[in-house]
Amino acid sequence: MFSLKNKTALITGGASGIGLAIAKTFAQAGASVHILDLNQDQAEQAADDIRQAGGQAASHAVDVSNQQQAIDVVGRIASREPIHILVNNAGVSHIGTVETTTEADFDRIFRINVKGVYNCLYAVIPHLKANGGGVILNMASVAATLGLSDRFAYSMSKGAVLTMTLSVAKDYLNDNIRCNCISPARVHTPFVDGFLAKNYPGREAEMFEKLSKTQPIGRMAEPQEVGALALYLCSDEAGFITGTDYPLDGGFIRLNS
Known part of the structure:
Protein backbone atom coordinates (compact mmCIF):
# COMPACT_ATOMS: atom_id res chain seq x y z
CA MET A 1 0.00 0.00 0.00
CA PHE A 2 0.90 3.66 -0.51
CA SER A 3 3.47 2.93 -3.20
CA LEU A 4 4.66 5.81 -5.39
CA LYS A 5 6.72 3.57 -7.66
CA ASN A 6 6.99 4.97 -11.19
CA LYS A 7 5.61 8.32 -9.99
CA THR A 8 7.40 11.65 -10.32
CA ALA A 9 6.83 14.13 -7.50
CA LEU A 10 7.76 17.81 -7.36
CA ILE A 11 8.12 19.24 -3.85
CA THR A 12 8.62 22.96 -3.35
CA GLY A 13 10.56 24.03 -0.28
CA GLY A 14 11.74 20.43 -0.14
CA ALA A 15 15.21 21.12 1.21
CA SER A 16 14.30 21.47 4.88
CA GLY A 17 11.63 20.96 7.53
CA ILE A 18 8.28 19.57 6.43
CA GLY A 19 9.24 19.61 2.75
CA LEU A 20 12.34 17.52 3.38
CA ALA A 21 10.35 15.02 5.42
CA ILE A 22 7.85 14.70 2.55
CA ALA A 23 10.65 14.31 0.01
CA LYS A 24 12.29 11.53 2.03
CA THR A 25 8.97 9.77 2.64
CA PHE A 26 8.04 9.89 -1.04
CA ALA A 27 11.47 8.60 -2.08
CA GLN A 28 11.16 5.71 0.35
CA ALA A 29 7.79 4.92 -1.27
CA GLY A 30 9.50 4.66 -4.66
CA ALA A 31 8.88 8.10 -6.18
CA SER A 32 11.34 9.99 -8.33
CA VAL A 33 11.59 13.14 -6.20
CA HIS A 34 12.42 16.61 -7.48
CA ILE A 35 13.26 19.13 -4.77
CA LEU A 36 12.50 22.72 -5.79
CA ASP A 37 14.02 25.20 -3.37
CA LEU A 38 15.45 28.71 -3.22
CA ASN A 39 18.55 27.40 -1.42
CA GLN A 40 20.44 25.49 -4.11
CA ASP A 41 23.14 24.08 -1.81
CA GLN A 42 20.61 22.86 0.73
CA ALA A 43 18.46 21.36 -2.02
CA GLU A 44 21.38 19.46 -3.51
CA GLN A 45 22.41 18.18 -0.07
CA ALA A 46 18.87 16.93 0.53
CA ALA A 47 18.78 15.22 -2.86
CA ASP A 48 22.20 13.67 -2.22
CA ASP A 49 21.05 12.33 1.16
CA ILE A 50 18.05 10.69 -0.53
CA ARG A 51 20.27 9.15 -3.22
CA GLN A 52 22.70 7.89 -0.60
CA ALA A 53 19.76 6.14 1.09
CA GLY A 54 18.88 4.41 -2.17
CA GLY A 55 16.18 6.77 -3.44
CA GLN A 56 15.80 8.77 -6.62
CA ALA A 57 16.14 12.54 -6.22
CA ALA A 58 17.19 15.67 -8.08
CA SER A 59 17.48 19.28 -6.95
CA HIS A 60 16.45 22.49 -8.70
CA ALA A 61 17.09 26.07 -7.63
CA VAL A 62 13.89 28.06 -8.08
CA ASP A 63 12.18 31.10 -6.61
CA VAL A 64 8.52 30.07 -6.58
CA SER A 65 7.45 33.73 -6.53
CA ASN A 66 8.93 34.08 -10.05
CA GLN A 67 6.45 32.58 -12.51
CA GLN A 68 8.91 32.20 -15.37
CA GLN A 69 11.36 30.32 -13.15
CA ALA A 70 8.57 27.96 -12.10
CA ILE A 71 7.51 27.39 -15.72
CA ASP A 72 11.09 26.81 -16.85
CA VAL A 73 12.03 24.28 -14.16
CA VAL A 74 8.76 22.37 -14.52
CA GLY A 75 9.23 22.29 -18.28
CA ARG A 76 12.74 20.87 -17.95
CA ILE A 77 11.54 18.13 -15.62
CA ALA A 78 8.54 17.31 -17.82
CA SER A 79 10.80 16.99 -20.88
CA ARG A 80 12.58 14.09 -19.17
CA GLU A 81 9.79 12.31 -17.28
CA PRO A 82 6.03 12.68 -16.82
CA ILE A 83 4.93 14.61 -13.73
CA HIS A 84 2.37 12.93 -11.47
CA ILE A 85 2.47 14.83 -8.15
CA LEU A 86 2.98 18.43 -7.05
CA VAL A 87 3.41 19.32 -3.39
CA ASN A 88 3.17 23.08 -2.83
CA ASN A 89 5.07 23.32 0.46
CA ALA A 90 7.30 26.39 0.05
CA GLY A 91 6.31 29.24 2.34
CA VAL A 92 7.45 31.70 4.96
CA SER A 93 6.02 32.82 8.27
CA HIS A 94 5.36 36.25 9.74
CA ILE A 95 4.42 37.58 13.15
CA GLY A 96 2.31 40.69 13.47
CA THR A 97 -1.14 42.26 13.67
CA VAL A 98 -2.56 44.36 10.84
CA GLU A 99 -1.06 47.46 12.52
CA THR A 100 2.43 46.00 12.84
CA THR A 101 2.47 44.43 9.38
CA THR A 102 4.13 46.78 6.91
CA GLU A 103 3.19 46.89 3.27
CA ALA A 104 6.55 45.28 2.46
CA ASP A 105 5.82 42.48 4.95
CA PHE A 106 2.39 41.89 3.43
CA ASP A 107 3.70 41.90 -0.13
CA ARG A 108 6.48 39.43 0.74
CA ILE A 109 4.08 36.98 2.38
CA PHE A 110 1.63 37.25 -0.51
CA ARG A 111 4.38 36.89 -3.12
CA ILE A 112 5.77 33.67 -1.65
CA ASN A 113 2.86 31.97 0.11
CA VAL A 114 0.06 32.84 -2.31
CA LYS A 115 1.57 33.76 -5.67
CA GLY A 116 4.19 31.04 -5.24
CA VAL A 117 1.45 28.40 -4.98
CA TYR A 118 -0.39 29.92 -7.96
CA ASN A 119 2.81 29.98 -10.04
CA CYS A 120 3.51 26.30 -9.45
CA LEU A 121 -0.12 25.35 -10.13
CA TYR A 122 0.02 27.37 -13.33
CA ALA A 123 3.23 25.64 -14.40
CA VAL A 124 2.29 22.07 -13.50
CA ILE A 125 -1.42 21.64 -14.27
CA PRO A 126 -1.01 21.65 -18.09
CA HIS A 127 1.45 18.76 -17.74
CA LEU A 128 -0.86 16.83 -15.42
CA LYS A 129 -3.71 17.28 -17.92
CA ALA A 130 -1.49 16.06 -20.74
CA ASN A 131 -0.54 12.99 -18.68
CA GLY A 132 -4.16 12.07 -17.97
CA GLY A 133 -4.29 13.35 -14.39
CA GLY A 134 -2.34 13.58 -11.17
CA VAL A 135 -2.35 14.82 -7.61
CA ILE A 136 -1.76 18.25 -6.08
CA LEU A 137 -1.20 18.71 -2.36
CA ASN A 138 -0.98 22.20 -0.87
CA MET A 139 0.37 23.06 2.57
CA ALA A 140 -2.12 25.25 4.40
CA SER A 141 -2.29 25.73 8.19
CA VAL A 142 -4.70 25.81 11.10
CA ALA A 143 -4.30 29.58 10.63
CA ALA A 144 -6.45 29.25 7.51
CA THR A 145 -9.56 28.51 9.58
CA LEU A 146 -8.79 29.88 13.05
CA GLY A 147 -7.99 33.34 14.33
CA LEU A 148 -4.40 33.15 15.59
CA SER A 149 -2.93 36.04 17.54
CA ASP A 150 -0.24 38.07 15.76
CA ARG A 151 -0.52 36.10 12.51
CA PHE A 152 -2.46 38.52 10.31
CA ALA A 153 -0.54 38.23 7.03
CA TYR A 154 0.34 34.58 7.50
CA SER A 155 -3.30 33.67 8.16
CA MET A 156 -4.34 35.64 5.08
CA SER A 157 -1.93 33.66 2.94
CA LYS A 158 -2.94 30.25 4.26
CA GLY A 159 -6.62 31.09 3.89
CA ALA A 160 -5.85 31.75 0.23
CA VAL A 161 -4.07 28.40 -0.07
CA LEU A 162 -7.14 26.64 1.34
CA THR A 163 -9.54 28.29 -1.09
CA MET A 164 -7.19 27.78 -4.06
CA THR A 165 -7.24 24.10 -3.14
CA LEU A 166 -11.03 23.97 -3.31
CA SER A 167 -11.13 25.88 -6.59
CA VAL A 168 -8.53 23.68 -8.31
CA ALA A 169 -10.22 20.51 -7.06
CA LYS A 170 -13.52 21.59 -8.63
CA ASP A 171 -12.10 22.98 -11.88
CA TYR A 172 -10.10 19.87 -12.74
CA LEU A 173 -12.40 17.03 -11.71
CA ASN A 174 -12.89 16.04 -15.34
CA ASP A 175 -9.12 16.05 -15.90
CA ASN A 176 -8.57 13.39 -13.23
CA ILE A 177 -6.58 15.83 -11.08
CA ARG A 178 -7.12 15.58 -7.34
CA CYS A 179 -6.25 18.53 -5.10
CA ASN A 180 -6.20 18.56 -1.30
CA CYS A 181 -4.40 20.43 1.45
CA ILE A 182 -2.96 19.70 4.87
CA SER A 183 -3.38 22.17 7.74
CA PRO A 184 -0.74 21.50 10.38
CA ALA A 185 -0.64 23.09 13.79
CA ARG A 186 2.82 23.59 15.29
CA ALA A 221 3.88 17.35 15.42
CA GLU A 222 7.00 15.82 13.92
CA PRO A 223 7.75 16.54 10.23
CA GLN A 224 7.60 12.81 9.50
CA GLU A 225 3.96 12.76 10.60
CA VAL A 226 3.13 15.38 7.99
CA GLY A 227 5.10 13.31 5.49
CA ALA A 228 3.04 10.22 6.28
CA LEU A 229 -0.26 12.03 5.70
CA ALA A 230 1.12 13.58 2.50
CA LEU A 231 2.08 10.11 1.27
CA TYR A 232 -1.44 8.80 1.83
CA LEU A 233 -3.11 11.77 0.12
CA CYS A 234 -0.81 11.49 -2.92
CA SER A 235 -1.15 7.72 -3.22
CA ASP A 236 -3.66 5.77 -5.29
CA GLU A 237 -5.31 4.63 -2.04
CA ALA A 238 -6.63 8.19 -1.62
CA GLY A 239 -8.17 8.17 -5.09
CA PHE A 240 -11.63 9.08 -3.75
CA ILE A 241 -10.40 12.17 -1.89
CA THR A 242 -10.33 15.64 -3.44
CA GLY A 243 -11.23 19.16 -2.37
CA THR A 244 -10.51 18.39 1.27
CA ASP A 245 -8.50 20.13 3.99
CA TYR A 246 -6.88 17.74 6.47
CA PRO A 247 -6.04 19.25 9.89
CA LEU A 248 -2.95 17.63 11.40
CA ASP A 249 -3.18 19.52 14.63
CA GLY A 250 -3.23 17.35 17.77
CA GLY A 251 -6.84 18.38 18.34
CA PHE A 252 -6.08 22.11 18.07
CA ILE A 253 -9.07 23.13 15.94
CA ARG A 254 -11.85 21.01 17.39
CA LEU A 255 -10.74 20.70 21.01
CA ASN A 256 -9.88 24.39 21.43
CA SER A 257 -13.17 25.66 19.99
Whole structure:
Protein backbone atom coordinates (compact mmCIF):
# COMPACT_ATOMS: atom_id res chain seq x y z
CA MET A 1 0.00 0.00 0.00
CA PHE A 2 0.90 3.66 -0.51
CA SER A 3 3.47 2.93 -3.20
CA LEU A 4 4.66 5.81 -5.39
CA LYS A 5 6.72 3.57 -7.66
CA ASN A 6 6.99 4.97 -11.19
CA LYS A 7 5.61 8.32 -9.99
CA THR A 8 7.40 11.65 -10.32
CA ALA A 9 6.83 14.13 -7.50
CA LEU A 10 7.76 17.81 -7.36
CA ILE A 11 8.12 19.24 -3.85
CA THR A 12 8.62 22.96 -3.35
CA GLY A 13 10.56 24.03 -0.28
CA GLY A 14 11.74 20.43 -0.14
CA ALA A 15 15.21 21.12 1.21
CA SER A 16 14.30 21.47 4.88
CA GLY A 17 11.63 20.96 7.53
CA ILE A 18 8.28 19.57 6.43
CA GLY A 19 9.24 19.61 2.75
CA LEU A 20 12.34 17.52 3.38
CA ALA A 21 10.35 15.02 5.42
CA ILE A 22 7.85 14.70 2.55
CA ALA A 23 10.65 14.31 0.01
CA LYS A 24 12.29 11.53 2.03
CA THR A 25 8.97 9.77 2.64
CA PHE A 26 8.04 9.89 -1.04
CA ALA A 27 11.47 8.60 -2.08
CA GLN A 28 11.16 5.71 0.35
CA ALA A 29 7.79 4.92 -1.27
CA GLY A 30 9.50 4.66 -4.66
CA ALA A 31 8.88 8.10 -6.18
CA SER A 32 11.34 9.99 -8.33
CA VAL A 33 11.59 13.14 -6.20
CA HIS A 34 12.42 16.61 -7.48
CA ILE A 35 13.26 19.13 -4.77
CA LEU A 36 12.50 22.72 -5.79
CA ASP A 37 14.02 25.20 -3.37
CA LEU A 38 15.45 28.71 -3.22
CA ASN A 39 18.55 27.40 -1.42
CA GLN A 40 20.44 25.49 -4.11
CA ASP A 41 23.14 24.08 -1.81
CA GLN A 42 20.61 22.86 0.73
CA ALA A 43 18.46 21.36 -2.02
CA GLU A 44 21.38 19.46 -3.51
CA GLN A 45 22.41 18.18 -0.07
CA ALA A 46 18.87 16.93 0.53
CA ALA A 47 18.78 15.22 -2.86
CA ASP A 48 22.20 13.67 -2.22
CA ASP A 49 21.05 12.33 1.16
CA ILE A 50 18.05 10.69 -0.53
CA ARG A 51 20.27 9.15 -3.22
CA GLN A 52 22.70 7.89 -0.60
CA ALA A 53 19.76 6.14 1.09
CA GLY A 54 18.88 4.41 -2.17
CA GLY A 55 16.18 6.77 -3.44
CA GLN A 56 15.80 8.77 -6.62
CA ALA A 57 16.14 12.54 -6.22
CA ALA A 58 17.19 15.67 -8.08
CA SER A 59 17.48 19.28 -6.95
CA HIS A 60 16.45 22.49 -8.70
CA ALA A 61 17.09 26.07 -7.63
CA VAL A 62 13.89 28.06 -8.08
CA ASP A 63 12.18 31.10 -6.61
CA VAL A 64 8.52 30.07 -6.58
CA SER A 65 7.45 33.73 -6.53
CA ASN A 66 8.93 34.08 -10.05
CA GLN A 67 6.45 32.58 -12.51
CA GLN A 68 8.91 32.20 -15.37
CA GLN A 69 11.36 30.32 -13.15
CA ALA A 70 8.57 27.96 -12.10
CA ILE A 71 7.51 27.39 -15.72
CA ASP A 72 11.09 26.81 -16.85
CA VAL A 73 12.03 24.28 -14.16
CA VAL A 74 8.76 22.37 -14.52
CA GLY A 75 9.23 22.29 -18.28
CA ARG A 76 12.74 20.87 -17.95
CA ILE A 77 11.54 18.13 -15.62
CA ALA A 78 8.54 17.31 -17.82
CA SER A 79 10.80 16.99 -20.88
CA ARG A 80 12.58 14.09 -19.17
CA GLU A 81 9.79 12.31 -17.28
CA PRO A 82 6.03 12.68 -16.82
CA ILE A 83 4.93 14.61 -13.73
CA HIS A 84 2.37 12.93 -11.47
CA ILE A 85 2.47 14.83 -8.15
CA LEU A 86 2.98 18.43 -7.05
CA VAL A 87 3.41 19.32 -3.39
CA ASN A 88 3.17 23.08 -2.83
CA ASN A 89 5.07 23.32 0.46
CA ALA A 90 7.30 26.39 0.05
CA GLY A 91 6.31 29.24 2.34
CA VAL A 92 7.45 31.70 4.96
CA SER A 93 6.02 32.82 8.27
CA HIS A 94 5.36 36.25 9.74
CA ILE A 95 4.42 37.58 13.15
CA GLY A 96 2.31 40.69 13.47
CA THR A 97 -1.14 42.26 13.67
CA VAL A 98 -2.56 44.36 10.84
CA GLU A 99 -1.06 47.46 12.52
CA THR A 100 2.43 46.00 12.84
CA THR A 101 2.47 44.43 9.38
CA THR A 102 4.13 46.78 6.91
CA GLU A 103 3.19 46.89 3.27
CA ALA A 104 6.55 45.28 2.46
CA ASP A 105 5.82 42.48 4.95
CA PHE A 106 2.39 41.89 3.43
CA ASP A 107 3.70 41.90 -0.13
CA ARG A 108 6.48 39.43 0.74
CA ILE A 109 4.08 36.98 2.38
CA PHE A 110 1.63 37.25 -0.51
CA ARG A 111 4.38 36.89 -3.12
CA ILE A 112 5.77 33.67 -1.65
CA ASN A 113 2.86 31.97 0.11
CA VAL A 114 0.06 32.84 -2.31
CA LYS A 115 1.57 33.76 -5.67
CA GLY A 116 4.19 31.04 -5.24
CA VAL A 117 1.45 28.40 -4.98
CA TYR A 118 -0.39 29.92 -7.96
CA ASN A 119 2.81 29.98 -10.04
CA CYS A 120 3.51 26.30 -9.45
CA LEU A 121 -0.12 25.35 -10.13
CA TYR A 122 0.02 27.37 -13.33
CA ALA A 123 3.23 25.64 -14.40
CA VAL A 124 2.29 22.07 -13.50
CA ILE A 125 -1.42 21.64 -14.27
CA PRO A 126 -1.01 21.65 -18.09
CA HIS A 127 1.45 18.76 -17.74
CA LEU A 128 -0.86 16.83 -15.42
CA LYS A 129 -3.71 17.28 -17.92
CA ALA A 130 -1.49 16.06 -20.74
CA ASN A 131 -0.54 12.99 -18.68
CA GLY A 132 -4.16 12.07 -17.97
CA GLY A 133 -4.29 13.35 -14.39
CA GLY A 134 -2.34 13.58 -11.17
CA VAL A 135 -2.35 14.82 -7.61
CA ILE A 136 -1.76 18.25 -6.08
CA LEU A 137 -1.20 18.71 -2.36
CA ASN A 138 -0.98 22.20 -0.87
CA MET A 139 0.37 23.06 2.57
CA ALA A 140 -2.12 25.25 4.40
CA SER A 141 -2.29 25.73 8.19
CA VAL A 142 -4.70 25.81 11.10
CA ALA A 143 -4.30 29.58 10.63
CA ALA A 144 -6.45 29.25 7.51
CA THR A 145 -9.56 28.51 9.58
CA LEU A 146 -8.79 29.88 13.05
CA GLY A 147 -7.99 33.34 14.33
CA LEU A 148 -4.40 33.15 15.59
CA SER A 149 -2.93 36.04 17.54
CA ASP A 150 -0.24 38.07 15.76
CA ARG A 151 -0.52 36.10 12.51
CA PHE A 152 -2.46 38.52 10.31
CA ALA A 153 -0.54 38.23 7.03
CA TYR A 154 0.34 34.58 7.50
CA SER A 155 -3.30 33.67 8.16
CA MET A 156 -4.34 35.64 5.08
CA SER A 157 -1.93 33.66 2.94
CA LYS A 158 -2.94 30.25 4.26
CA GLY A 159 -6.62 31.09 3.89
CA ALA A 160 -5.85 31.75 0.23
CA VAL A 161 -4.07 28.40 -0.07
CA LEU A 162 -7.14 26.64 1.34
CA THR A 163 -9.54 28.29 -1.09
CA MET A 164 -7.19 27.78 -4.06
CA THR A 165 -7.24 24.10 -3.14
CA LEU A 166 -11.03 23.97 -3.31
CA SER A 167 -11.13 25.88 -6.59
CA VAL A 168 -8.53 23.68 -8.31
CA ALA A 169 -10.22 20.51 -7.06
CA LYS A 170 -13.52 21.59 -8.63
CA ASP A 171 -12.10 22.98 -11.88
CA TYR A 172 -10.10 19.87 -12.74
CA LEU A 173 -12.40 17.03 -11.71
CA ASN A 174 -12.89 16.04 -15.34
CA ASP A 175 -9.12 16.05 -15.90
CA ASN A 176 -8.57 13.39 -13.23
CA ILE A 177 -6.58 15.83 -11.08
CA ARG A 178 -7.12 15.58 -7.34
CA CYS A 179 -6.25 18.53 -5.10
CA ASN A 180 -6.20 18.56 -1.30
CA CYS A 181 -4.40 20.43 1.45
CA ILE A 182 -2.96 19.70 4.87
CA SER A 183 -3.38 22.17 7.74
CA PRO A 184 -0.74 21.50 10.38
CA ALA A 185 -0.64 23.09 13.79
CA ARG A 186 2.82 23.59 15.29
CA VAL A 187 5.44 21.25 13.82
CA HIS A 188 8.88 20.85 15.36
CA THR A 189 11.18 21.99 12.57
CA PRO A 190 14.53 23.82 12.56
CA PHE A 191 12.49 26.99 12.03
CA VAL A 192 10.96 26.58 15.50
CA ASP A 193 14.38 26.04 17.10
CA GLY A 194 15.75 29.12 15.32
CA PHE A 195 12.76 31.21 16.37
CA LEU A 196 13.21 30.25 20.02
CA ALA A 197 16.96 30.84 19.96
CA LYS A 198 16.47 34.29 18.44
CA ASN A 199 13.56 35.48 20.58
CA TYR A 200 14.09 33.61 23.88
CA PRO A 201 17.84 33.14 24.38
CA GLY A 202 18.49 31.05 27.46
CA ARG A 203 14.80 30.12 27.75
CA GLU A 204 14.54 27.85 24.73
CA ALA A 205 13.55 24.70 26.63
CA GLU A 206 10.97 26.55 28.73
CA MET A 207 9.33 28.19 25.71
CA PHE A 208 9.46 25.01 23.66
CA GLU A 209 7.49 23.26 26.40
CA LYS A 210 5.03 26.14 26.58
CA LEU A 211 4.42 26.11 22.83
CA SER A 212 4.10 22.33 22.84
CA LYS A 213 1.40 22.45 25.51
CA THR A 214 -0.76 24.76 23.39
CA GLN A 215 -1.63 21.65 21.37
CA PRO A 216 -4.35 19.65 23.19
CA ILE A 217 -2.40 16.45 22.56
CA GLY A 218 0.50 17.95 24.55
CA ARG A 219 3.27 18.13 21.94
CA MET A 220 4.18 19.48 18.53
CA ALA A 221 3.88 17.35 15.42
CA GLU A 222 7.00 15.82 13.92
CA PRO A 223 7.75 16.54 10.23
CA GLN A 224 7.60 12.81 9.50
CA GLU A 225 3.96 12.76 10.60
CA VAL A 226 3.13 15.38 7.99
CA GLY A 227 5.10 13.31 5.49
CA ALA A 228 3.04 10.22 6.28
CA LEU A 229 -0.26 12.03 5.70
CA ALA A 230 1.12 13.58 2.50
CA LEU A 231 2.08 10.11 1.27
CA TYR A 232 -1.44 8.80 1.83
CA LEU A 233 -3.11 11.77 0.12
CA CYS A 234 -0.81 11.49 -2.92
CA SER A 235 -1.15 7.72 -3.22
CA ASP A 236 -3.66 5.77 -5.29
CA GLU A 237 -5.31 4.63 -2.04
CA ALA A 238 -6.63 8.19 -1.62
CA GLY A 239 -8.17 8.17 -5.09
CA PHE A 240 -11.63 9.08 -3.75
CA ILE A 241 -10.40 12.17 -1.89
CA THR A 242 -10.33 15.64 -3.44
CA GLY A 243 -11.23 19.16 -2.37
CA THR A 244 -10.51 18.39 1.27
CA ASP A 245 -8.50 20.13 3.99
CA TYR A 246 -6.88 17.74 6.47
CA PRO A 247 -6.04 19.25 9.89
CA LEU A 248 -2.95 17.63 11.40
CA ASP A 249 -3.18 19.52 14.63
CA GLY A 250 -3.23 17.35 17.77
CA GLY A 251 -6.84 18.38 18.34
CA PHE A 252 -6.08 22.11 18.07
CA ILE A 253 -9.07 23.13 15.94
CA ARG A 254 -11.85 21.01 17.39
CA LEU A 255 -10.74 20.70 21.01
CA ASN A 256 -9.88 24.39 21.43
CA SER A 257 -13.17 25.66 19.99
